[in-house]
Amino acid sequence: MTYTIGPVELSSNVMLAPMAGVTDMPYRRLVKSFGVGLVVSEMIASKAMIYANKKTLRMSTPCADEFPMSVQLAGTNPEDVAEAAKLNEDRGAAIIDLNMGCPAKKVVNHYSGSALMKDEVLAGKIMEGAVKAVGLPVTLKTRTGWDDSNRNAPNMARIAQESGIKALVVHGRTRMQMYKGHSDWDFIGEVKDAVKLPVTGNGDVNTIEDAQRMFSCSHADGVMIGRGTYGKPWFPSQVEHFIQTGEHKPDPSLEDQLSTILGHYDSMLSHYGKDMGMRNMRKHIAWYSKGLPGSAEFRSSVFTCHDPDGVPDFVRAFYEPLIERGLATPDRDCNQSKAS
Numbered sequence: 001m002t003y004t005i006g007p008v009e010l011s012s013n014v015m016l017a018p019m020a021g022v023t024d025m026p027y028r029r030l031v032k033s034f035g036v037g038l039v040v041s042e043m044i045a046s047k048a049m050i051y052a053n054k055k056t057l058r059m060s061t062p063c064a065d066e067f068p069m070s071v072q073l074a075g076t077n078p079e080d081v082a083e084a085a086k087l088n089e090d091r092g093a094a095i096i097d098l099n100m101g102c103p104a105k106k107v108v109n110h111y112s113g114s115a116l117m118k119d120e121v122l123a124g125k126i127m128e129g130a131v132k133a134v135g136l137p138v139t140l141k142t143r144t145g146w147d148d149s150n151r152n153a154p155n156m157a158r159i160a161q162e163s164g165i166k167a168l169v170v171h172g173r174t175r176m177q178m179y180k181g182h183s184d185w186d187f188i189g190e191v192k193d194a195v196k197l198p199v200t201g202n203g204d205v206n207t208i209e210d211a212q213r214m215f216s217c218s219h220a221d222g223v224m225i226g227r228g229t230y231g232k233p234w235f236p237s238q239v240e241h242f243i244q245t246g247e248h249k250p251d252p253s254l255e256d257q258l259s260t261i262l263g264h265y266d267s268m269l270s271h272y273g274k275d276m277g278m279r280n281m282r283k284h285i286a287w288y289s290k291g292l293p294g295s296a297e298f299r300s301s302v303f304t305c306h307d308p309d310g311v312p313d314f315v316r317a318f319y320e321p322l323i324e325r326g327l328a329t330p331d332r333d334c335n336q337s338k339a340s
Contacts, residue, residue: 001013001243001244003037003038003198003200003221003222004198005095005137005139005166005167005198006095006136006137006166006167007137008068008094008095008137010037010038010068011035011037012035012036012037012240012243012244013037013200013221013222013223013243014036014037014222014223014225014236014237014239014240014243015036015037015038015039015040015169015200015222015223015224015225015236016028016031016032016036016038016039016040016224016225016226016229016236017040017169017202017224017225017226018040018041018042018043018072018097018099018141018226019042019226019227020042020043020104021042021280021283022042022230022283023039023040023041023042024042024271024280025066025271026264026267026268026270026271027233027264027284028040028041028066028069029066029267030233030260030263030264030267031229031233031236032066034233034234034236034237035236035237035240035241036236036237036240037222037240038068038069038070038095039066039069039070040069040070040071040072040097041069041070041071041072042072043072043073043074043099043102043107043113044071044072044073044074044084045073045074045075045112046073046074046075046077046080046081046083046084046085047075047077047080047084049073049084049087049088050080050083050084050087067094068094068095069092069093069094069095070093070094070095070096070097070139071088071091071093071095071096071097072097072098072099072141073085073088073096073097073098073099073130074098074099074102074107074112074113075112075126076110076111076112076116076122076126078122078125078126078128078129078130079129081098081126081129081130082129082130082132082133083133085130085133085134085136085138086133086134089133089134089135089136093136094136095136095137095138095139096130096134096136096137096138096139097138097139097140097141097169098126098127098130098138098139098140098141098165099112099113099141100113100114100116100117100123100140100141100142100156101113101114101117101141101142101143101169101170101171101175102114103143103173103175103176103177103178103179108175113175114142114143114146114175115146115175117142117143117145117146117150117152117153117156117175118146118150120152120155120156120159123156123159124159124162124163127140127159127160127163127164127165128163128164131163131164131165132164137166137167138164138165138166139165139166139167139168139169140156140160140165140167140168140169141168141169141170141171141202142156142157142168142169142170142171143170143171143172143173143174143175144170144171144172144173144174144184144187144188144191145174145175146174146175146176147174147175147176148174148176150174151174151187153170153187153190153191154190154191154193154194154195155194157170157191157194157195157197157199158194158195160195160197161195161196161197165197166197166198167197167198167199167200168191168195168197168198168199168200169199169200169201169202169224170188170191170199170200170201170202171183171202171203172184172185172187172188172201172202172203172204172218173203179227182204183201183202183203183204183214185201185203185204185213185214185217185218186217186218188201188214188217188218188220189217189218189219189220192218192219192220192221198221198222199218199220199221199222200220200221200222200223200224201214201215201218201220201222201223201224202223202224202225202226203226205223205224205225205228205239206227206228207228208238208239208242208248210228211223211225211239211242211243212242223239225239230287231284231286231287231288231289231290232251232287233260233264234251234252234260237249238251253323254319254322254323254327255323257288257319258315258316258319258320258323260288261284261285261288261315261319262312262315262316264281264284265277265281265285265311265312265315268280268281268284269281269308274308274309275308277308278305278308278311281311282302282303285299285302285311285315286299286302286303289318292318292322292327293322293327294318298314298318301314302314302315
């Protein structure tokens, strides 16, 4: 099912959520290679983007393989956000996304991210400034509100619509929930009913059944998947396949998963350099191997390996015997529901 954001038509309504420390360029490219409608950069502080420090430039590097790509910005100063939006338009972004949903303390303590849900006037000024600064569609990501007493996402959606925002993503938790409890998909439906904009639901979509229930409860136009992709960069493509065909697409074989891991590792080393690439890849290797026999010992050996050139040997030594035994893929069936 296609999904339109202003003049940008996506191939499907399944999207990869921005996640700090996870959705870097190698990971976005990898998920894109399996199939997904849209990838979004890690959240970038607008002021840092303006000063263009090395880390920020690496986070926002545009790539033809990622098109269409959305760059997510955060900030509290409308002028800074507008300038950063323009810079990313010039760097080839297809969409600018404004983050007003990040719950992290280091973000909200600077009155950014989900803290902006407590100041609708300032939030509106930031949205209007970004929309006026670029010729690209601008989108907004929020939570349901700051806390249970202030679930103002429907009103924020109306402000967004009036400001010229082209689409919304709503994570079904309040800021105070962080990632505890459950995503309120029914409340996402209240946001959907408040505006005429496309609304994408986000939060707790870890299985095909989760995606089905999210659509049923929220009547959302699309789904954005985050933590459900940990160790399963192919999962968004499985959701997309089910939406299009009603059929369940199996996980890749362990042999194909091994190839994916090794390719991902090479990309991480090329992107970050050997030492940092190895460190940043460790969590991914842990996620990939979850549920396989002996995975705990395997993860320990990888985490204690300090030779970047030796990690692929550890990975092969773990996976190849399992492949030879004809072992099935890990017990994490995409059709079975599980807690996030």
